[in-house]
Amino acid sequence: MAGYVQHKEDIIRRLRRIEGQVRGVQRMVDEDVYCIDVLTQVSAINAALQSTAVALLDEHLSCCVTEAIAAGGDQAKVKVGEASKAIARLIRT
Amino acid sequence: MAGYVQHKEDIIRRLRRIEGQVRGVQRMVDEDVYCIDVLTQVSAINAALQSTAVALLDEHLSCCVTEAIAAGGDQAKVKVGEASKAIARLIRT
Amino acid sequence: MAGYVQHKEDIIRRLRRIEGQVRGVQRMVDEDVYCIDVLTQVSAINAALQSTAVALLDEHLSCCVTEAIAAGGDQAKVKVGEASKAIARLIRT
Amino acid sequence: MAGYVQHKEDIIRRLRRIEGQVRGVQRMVDEDVYCIDVLTQVSAINAALQSTAVALLDEHLSCCVTEAIAAGGDQAKVKVGEASKAIARLIRT
Numbered sequence: 442m443a444g445y446v447q448h449k450e451d452i453i454r455r456l457r458r459i460e461g462q463v464r465g466v467q468r469m470v471d472e473d474v475y476c477i478d479v480l481t482q483v484s485a486i487n488a489a490l491q492s493t494a495v496a497l498l499d500e501h502l503s504c505c506v507t508e509a510i511a512a513g514g515d516q517a518k519v520k521v522g523e524a525s526k527a528i529a530r531l532i533r534t
Numbered sequence: 535m536a537g538y539v540q541h542k543e544d545i546i547r548r549l550r551r552i553e554g555q556v557r558g559v560q561r562m563v564d565e566d567v568y569c570i571d572v573l574t575q576v577s578a579i580n581a582a583l584q585s586t587a588v589a590l591l592d593e594h595l596s597c598c599v600t601e602a603i604a605a606g607g608d609q610a611k612v613k614v615g616e617a618s619k620a621i622a623r624l625i626r627t
Numbered sequence: 628m629a630g631y632v633q634h635k636e637d638i639i640r641r642l643r644r645i646e647g648q649v650r651g652v653q654r655m656v657d658e659d660v661y662c663i664d665v666l667t668q669v670s671a672i673n674a675a676l677q678s679t680a681v682a683l684l685d686e687h688l689s690c691c692v693t694e695a696i697a698a699g700g701d702q703a704k705v706k707v708g709e710a711s712k713a714i715a716r717l718i719r720t
Numbered sequence: 721m722a723g724y725v726q727h728k729e730d731i732i733r734r735l736r737r738i739e740g741q742v743r744g745v746q747r748m749v750d751e752d753v754y755c756i757d758v759l760t761q762v763s764a765i766n767a768a769l770q771s772t773a774v775a776l777l778d779e780h781l782s783c784c785v786t787e788a789i790a791a792g793g794d795q796a797k798v799k800v801g802e803a804s805k806a807i808a809r810l811i812r813t
Contacts, residue, residue: 443566456560463553470545473536476594480620483587487580487627491718494576499711501569502692507703510696517693525685527573532677532717533812534580584811592804595785600796603789610786618778624811625770626720629752642746649739656731659722662780666806669773673766673813680762687755713759720766 444504445497455493462486494531498524537597538590548586555579587624591617630690631683641679648672680717684710723783724776734772741765773810777803 445452463486469479501524509520538545556579562572594617602613631638652668687710695706724731742765748758780803788799 443563443572444569445563445572446566449563449566452563453560456556456563460553460556460560463549463556467546467549467553470536470538470542470549473539473542476537476590476598477616477620479536479538480587480590480594481623483583483590484620484623484627487583487587487624488719490576490580490583491627494573494580495711495715495718497569497573497576498714499707501573502688502707502711503704505569506688506692507696507707510693511699513697518689521685521688521693523570525681525688527570527577528684528714528717529681530574530577531580531714532681533674534577534584581812588804588808588811591807592800595781595800595804596797599781599785600789600800603786604792606790611782614778614781614786618774618781621777621807621810622774624807625774626767629749629758630755631749631758632752635749635752638749639746642742642749646739646742646746649735649742653732653735653739656722656724656728656735659725659728662723662776662784663802663806665722665724666773666776666780667809669769669776670806670809670813673769673773673810676762676766676769677813680759680766683755683759683762687759691755709756713756713763716760716763717766720763720770 442505444502444506445500446504448496448500452493452496455489455496459486459489459493462489491531498528498531501527535598537595537599538593539597541589541593545586545589548582548589552579552582552586555582584624591621591624594620628691630688630692631686632690634682634686638679638682641675641682645672645675645679648675677717684714684717687713721784723781723785724779725783727775727779731772731775734768734775738765738768738772741768770810777807777810780806 466482506520506524510517559575599613599617603610652665655665692706692710696703745761785799785803789796
């Protein structure tokens with residue numbers, strides 16, 4: 442089960458806004474808008490994506506990881522290791 | 535003038551692919567795909583956005599900044615300062 | 628209790644190496660080494676710091692957060708929220 | 721010649737402060753300080769390193785790259801390409 446299920450609409454709303462921002466940048470490039478203004482907008486998209494990732498991670502820790510730990514057993518370790526790897530990927534990009 | 539004008543199609547193609555990736559993540563969330571798989575995809579989008587930003591910056595330095603410096607005068611300093619600020623924003627997001 | 632206690636020596640070894648790298652960059656700057664070579668070294672330090680942060684986070688989730696969740700009660704939520712905020716700070720820097 | 725030569729002392733001062741912060745984190749780990757507090761400090765070091773990198777890049781663009789472009793010829797392109805690669809490394813770490 443997905444940990445974000447209770448905040449699914451919020452996540453989808455964020456992603457739709459990001460999609461709109463990406464389309465906005467396409468239009469900017471199509472209209473030869475000045476590079477620096479395009480880059481400012483790309484930075485804003487990156488920040489919005491990172492916030493969405495943090496929200497997803499928070500749900501994942503609060504739900505999936507918490508449930509696996511509460512249930513005990515091998516799955517707890519697996520889930521924590523998996524979360525650490527996902528965090529590492531986000532920190533490095 | 536936009537520095538990326540000669541590689542406009544490449545930039546737009548990258549942005550369309552990113553738009554497709556963002557829509558793909560919306561579908562994943564809509565279908566309750568496992569959080570970690572969603573996060574892996576978000577990291578991939580972040581990496582793609584960063585590559586696009588680097589491509590834009592490279593064009594900007596090669597064209598706009600280079601022209602301003604070659605022309606001499608005050609504009610050269612302004613352009614370099616502006617580029618540094620855009621780089622700082624990208625590094626911090 | 629600190630979650631990294633069992634890998635304390637590894638963490639300190641990493642930090643000493645990073646300290647050495649920072650001193651190395653000071654020497655480079657003192658000897659007027661070419662900017663790009665200094666920057667390459669700064670990127671390497673950043674990567675080393677991020678790996679250390681990921682190792683610390685992994686220990687924190689495996690120990691402190693896992694224990695709080697296993698113990699149940701309010702502390703579990705507090706620890707997860709705190710971890711999410713630390714992750715957010717690392718992603719944004 | 722190094723582009724940062726005129727602000728060498730400022731750069732070295734920043735690096736010394738970062739070295740002190742890294743040593744501070746070693747002490748924290750040695751004294752079993754709580755993981756989250758260690759991580760907050762690691763994020764602060766990362767931010768300080770990034771600011772230093774941005775300062776170095778700004779000097780590099782204002783001096784080395786500007787001089788190469790003003791002199792004209794092949795070196796201008798080489799310097800711009802080199803700067804773009806250094807920026808890409810900083811954005812990705």
